[in-house]
Amino acid sequence: MTLWPAGNYWAHFGVFAAIIIAFVLLTVMAFIWFERRAFGTFQLRWGPNRAGPFGFFQPVADAIKVLLKEDIVPAAADKLIHWLAPVIVFLPVLLIFAVIPLYKGHGLVPDLNTGILYVVAISTMSVVGVFMAGWASNNKYSLLGGMRAIAQMVSYEIPLVISIISIVLLSGSLSMYAIVGSQDIPFFLVTPLGFLIFLLSAMAEINRGPFDLLEADSEIVAGFHTEYSGMKFAMFYLAEYGHALAMSAIAATLFLGGWRGPGDGYAAIGVMWLLAKVFFIFFLLIWMRVTFPRLRVDQLMGFGWKFLFPLALINLFIVAAEVVYWGDITWWMILVNFGAAGVLILVWSRLFKLGGGRVEIEA
Amino acid sequence: MRTITEPIIVNIGPQHPSTHGIFRMRVVLDGEVVVDLEPIFGYLHRGIEKLAETRTYTQVIPLTDRLLYLSAMACNHAYVLAVEKLAGIRVPERAEYIRVIMDELMRISSHLMAVGFFFNDMGCSVYTPLLYMYREREKILDLFEMVCGQRLTYNYMRIGGVSQDVPEEFIPALKRFVAEMPGFINEYEQLLTENEIVLFRSKGVGILPKELAINSSASGPVLRASGVKWDIRRADPYSVYDHFEFEIPTGEAGDNYDRYRVRILEMRQSVRILEQAIKQLPGGEVCSKVPHLLHPPVGETYGHIETPQGEMGFYIVSDNSIAPYRLHIRPATLINLTALKDMVVGWKLADAIITFGSIDVCMAEVDR
Numbered sequence A: 001m002t003l004w005p006a007g008n009y010w011a012h013f014g015v016f017a018a019i020i021i022a023f024v025l026l027t028v029m030a031f032i033w034f035e036r037r038a039f040g041t042f043q044l045r046w047g048p049n050r051a052g053p054f055g056f057f058q059p060v061a062d063a064i065k066v067l068l069k070e071d072i073v074p075a076a077a078d079k080l081i082h083w084l085a086p087v088i089v090f091l092p093v094l095l096i097f098a099v100i101p102l103y104k105g106h107g108l109v110p111d112l113n114t115g116i117l118y119v120v121a122i123s124t125m126s127v128v129g130v131f132m133a134g135w136a137s138n139n140k141y142s143l144l145g146g147m148r149a150i151a152q153m154v155s156y157e158i159p160l161v162i163s164i165i166s167i168v169l170l171s172g173s174l175s176m177y178a179i180v181g182s183q184d185i186p187f188f189l190v191t192p193l194g195f196l197i198f199l200l201s202a203m204a205e206i207n208r209g210p211f212d213l214l215e216a217d218s219e220i221v222a223g224f225h226t227e228y229s230g231m232k233f234a235m236f237y238l239a240e241y242g243h244a245l246a247m248s249a250i251a252a253t254l255f256l257g258g259w260r261g262p263g264d265g266y267a268a269i270g271v272m273w274l275l276a277k278v279f280f281i282f283f284l285l286i287w288m289r290v291t292f293p294r295l296r297v298d299q300l301m302g303f304g305w306k307f308l309f310p311l312a313l314i315n316l317f318i319v320a321a322e323v324v325y326w327g328d329i330t331w332w333m334i335l336v337n338f339g340a341a342g343v344l345i346l347v348w349s350r351l352f353k354l355g356g357g358r359v360e361i362e363a
Numbered sequence B: 001m002r003t004i005t006e007p008i009i010v011n012i013g014p015q016h017p018s019t020h021g022i023f024r025m026r027v028v029l030d031g032e033v034v035v036d037l038e039p040i041f042g043y044l045h046r047g048i049e050k051l052a053e054t055r056t057y058t059q060v061i062p063l064t065d066r067l068l069y070l071s072a073m074a075c076n077h078a079y080v081l082a083v084e085k086l087a088g089i090r091v092p093e094r095a096e097y098i099r100v101i102m103d104e105l106m107r108i109s110s111h112l113m114a115v116g117f118f119f120n121d122m123g124c125s126v127y128t129p130l131l132y133m134y135r136e137r138e139k140i141l142d143l144f145e146m147v148c149g150q151r152l153t154y155n156y157m158r159i160g161g162v163s164q165d166v167p168e169e170f171i172p173a174l175k176r177f178v179a180e181m182p183g184f185i186n187e188y189e190q191l192l193t194e195n196e197i198v199l200f201r202s203k204g205v206g207i208l209p210k211e212l213a214i215n216s217s218a219s220g221p222v223l224r225a226s227g228v229k230w231d232i233r234r235a236d237p238y239s240v241y242d243h244f245e246f247e248i249p250t251g252e253a254g255d256n257y258d259r260y261r262v263r264i265l266e267m268r269q270s271v272r273i274l275e276q277a278i279k280q281l282p283g284g285e286v287c288s289k290v291p292h293l294l295h296p297p298v299g300e301t302y303g304h305i306e307t308p309q310g311e312m313g314f315y316i317v318s319d320n321s322i323a324p325y326r327l328h329i330r331p332a333t334l335i336n337l338t339a340l341k342d343m344v345v346g347w348k349l350a351d352a353i354i355t356f357g358s359i360d361v362c363m364a365e366v367d368r
Helices: A009-042 A058-068 A079-096 A115-123 A126-136 A140-171 A176-181 A192-205 A230-255 A267-291 A297-326 A331-351 B048-052 B058-065 B069-087 B093-121 B128-148 B170-192 B196-202 B210-215 B221-225 B256-280 B332-337 B340-344 B349-359 B363-367
Strands: B008-012 B024-030 B033-040 B299-307 B310-318 B326-330
Touching (some): A009 A079, A009 A230, A009 A267, A058 A230, A079 A126, A115 A140, A115 A176, A115 A230, A126 A140, A126 A230, A140 A176, A140 A297, A140 B008, A176 A230, A192 A230, A192 A267, A192 A297, A192 A331, A230 A267, B008 B349, B024 B349, B033 B349, B048 B058, B058 B069, B069 B093, B069 B310, B093 B128, B128 B170, B196 B256, B196 B349, B210 B221, B221 B256, B256 B349, B310 B332, B332 B349, B332 B363
Antiparallel strands (some): B299 B310
């Protein structure tokens, strides 16, 4: 474990906490700008282009706007919980980054030997905040959003974790650094199905794309944060993009080889590789979000339980058998897994019936 | 009724992002399932029918623009058609052709918005299809701006014709539009028609059976999606629609997907009508001589046309004065909306929203 700078715990934590907070806030601002520009391009319009060159200062202007807005709390809301919810939603985002490897041996907690377990545990916390927000607002839209949040996050956590377990099997370690270290071949090539399942469940977890049911604007207005304004709303907004950042960073670390890439002998280049991969994953999220309509709540649950969950299990068994048989990651494994992924997806999409639909109401 | 959870009452609207104006649905939910639904109208009532009785026949035309503002040309047409029928006024053939061109452009524009907002309700959360459709609507609005200087409330049709002839540059621009529109419709279909999520969300959802559609007097794409081949352009031809060849697309199941498909197919037929209208467009005057203050003979009449939303009719009673003695509007969307409860009960909350969107309502017309 390298304690940089000066080999002192307190200096190390101070410096890295500052780096992480700055990293998260700056990247989130870059994400907001990037997403809005990308939307503009996808939708044949400009996107923000007035504040600063190419609209770079748009997130700053947005931040100033929400800071100056009045903070309204509904009269019948549960004040304490209403106040606490955005904090509880936002904190885990920062905590996740404690174990994300920014570069070889450098992070807030360099080489936590249960790194990925910690990520899974911490990232689940925010659902508590979301439900608190939905319940405390004393608004039915919010309550529906909160209930959807619980159902959705609990369901999608399972395929997500199972797809992570296949990575753990491949690298033989729970440590994020060891996982990156063992990716001489990036794991998205080794287990493409796992990558797909991880990406889809992560999108549902962070409430994006076709799975943004918690705040389905056309149905329940803004879901759990309908009654939030001003700075508290900004916290939710920040948390949402922070989660997207965290998920992109985890995906980049687990499947795309983190900081690794040509010329990663230099720390700066390594970090640039990580950022490039994070933005690539985030671009995939934007692409999905801008293209697809939203699923219905029962279809979403059906997709999670009937499609992703069995596929994740089968994928786990295949990877486990391969690890036992070959012992090491080989090009054969890639070939077999790509074939298996194609066949499984085809077969399963034939077998997969969403069900649900109309419920007979007796008068 | 077997309830598993405690039913909750949710008021969707009057201010809600997906009520297309100010409309209120009082929904009883069991979990996410809609157990009961009560549509509540009247938040936008402006008394247009009463206002019309205090104005001369010509002065009523601008009021009709404000009725169904997404297809204002068609409203103009429905009204002037009724007055012409009442007063027995002849319309020059060129004016009739121009009216048909305007109506069909309006149909394309309105269906674009209907389909766009339908997908918006379905949760294309950042409006992608809608923004694509705005692109083509913009071209149609440019055409309208050429002929009458307005982009939303046109006030172009007159009793006895249209206010002025189309400018020189109109026909070439229209030809360009007609040539490129099928390509754009193909583009929407590529993006949406076979999309798995769209199929999951809209196929078999919000079914309006054929009998119910007829019994509730539904009209327009809502009726045709249920499999009834009824279109006033064919059933009671007006203007010069009998000069054109076109088909009346119908659906089978009467679900949300069929209503979307019928609109897409109707746009293709509208393009076909426009092609023929450009070829056949005769010369001559565009408005017959009509006195400024019209005194139609005592009597009553009902003129109706096929607006993009369905049958819009004007029932006018004349007492030989300069203003209608009584004017009543048959709004297409209000009557289409009455079947909403039967289409929605038993489905999920999200389906209620898209079913409402698939009817293509315009609250200004519903409440008048």
